[in-house]
Structure formats: C-alpha cells, structure tokens
Amino acid sequence: MNLIRAEVAARDADRQQGLMYREKMGANEGMVFVFDGPAQVCMWMKNTLIPLSVAFIDERGTIVNIEDMQPQTTDSHCARKPIRYALEMNQGWFRQKNIKPGMAIGGLPQ
Structure with missing residues (x-):
C-alpha cells in the first residue's frame, strides 16, 4: 500500500490552476482532480x-x-x-511503485 498526500482540485478554478508555478513536490505528494461525472479529459503542462x-x-x-x-x-x-479523476504525481512515481492501468486507487474523494 502507498500513502499519497494529494491536494484536491474539485472546482473549475482549482482544476485550471493545478500544479502551475510549483518548483517542487514531495515524494508522495500530488494533486487529484475531481470531475463532476465521467468525462473525456485531457491535461497539459x-x-x-x-x-x-x-x-x-x-x-x-x-x-x-x-x-x-x-x-x-x-x-x-x-x-x-471517460474518467472521474486524474491523479498527478512526480514523473515516474507510478512506475517506481509498479502501479499500472487496471489497478485500483482507494480513498478518492467523492
């Protein structure tokens, strides 16, 4: 099990801001984007x-x-x-933890 400390971006303004302008992030820190319902989502940097x-x-x-x-x-x-969540972590975090598509993430906000 991996414990993640993720900020929640559930409002449009928070999702638009995301992790912009941050210079660093802790090893198990991230941001979870919560969408109102299943949606086709794209992210950029x-x-x-x-x-x-x-x-x-x-x-x-x-x-x-x-x-x-x-x-x-x-x-x-x-x-x-279509998805309900997007979880951003430091690049390579999922690979390092051997987390792959098809696996489940628990504790997501509703």
Whole structure:
C-alpha cells in the first residue's frame, strides 16, 4: 500500500490552476482532480515547472491509463475513455511503485 498526500482540485478554478508555478513536490505528494461525472479529459503542462505523471481514473477507482508529461508544454495527454479523476504525481512515481492501468486507487474523494 502507498500513502499519497494529494491536494484536491474539485472546482473549475482549482482544476485550471493545478500544479502551475510549483518548483517542487514531495515524494508522495500530488494533486487529484475531481470531475463532476465521467468525462473525456485531457491535461497539459502550460506554466507547470516540474515533470509529472498523470493517472486517469474511472468512477470505480480503476486506473485507465498513465501518461508522462514534460514541464511547460501544451501537448495534450488524454484519458483513453471517460474518467472521474486524474491523479498527478512526480514523473515516474507510478512506475517506481509498479502501479499500472487496471489497478485500483482507494480513498478518492467523492
């Protein structure tokens, strides 16, 4: 089991701000984006200074896909199907913990 300290971005303004302008993040820290219902979601890294990995997670808590994202880019990284959550962590965190698509994430906010 891995304990994550994730800030919650559930409002539009919080989701738009995301992790922009942050210069560092702790080893088990991240941000979970909560969407009102299953949605087709894409993320980008404009004004984001640290490399991140994002796990796109469906309403049951199952990881759909994981994408690595490079700092200060506008490349779109999209969920492969409608999702309810996106969890951003330091780049490589999911790989280091051997967390893969199809696995479940517990304790997500409702």
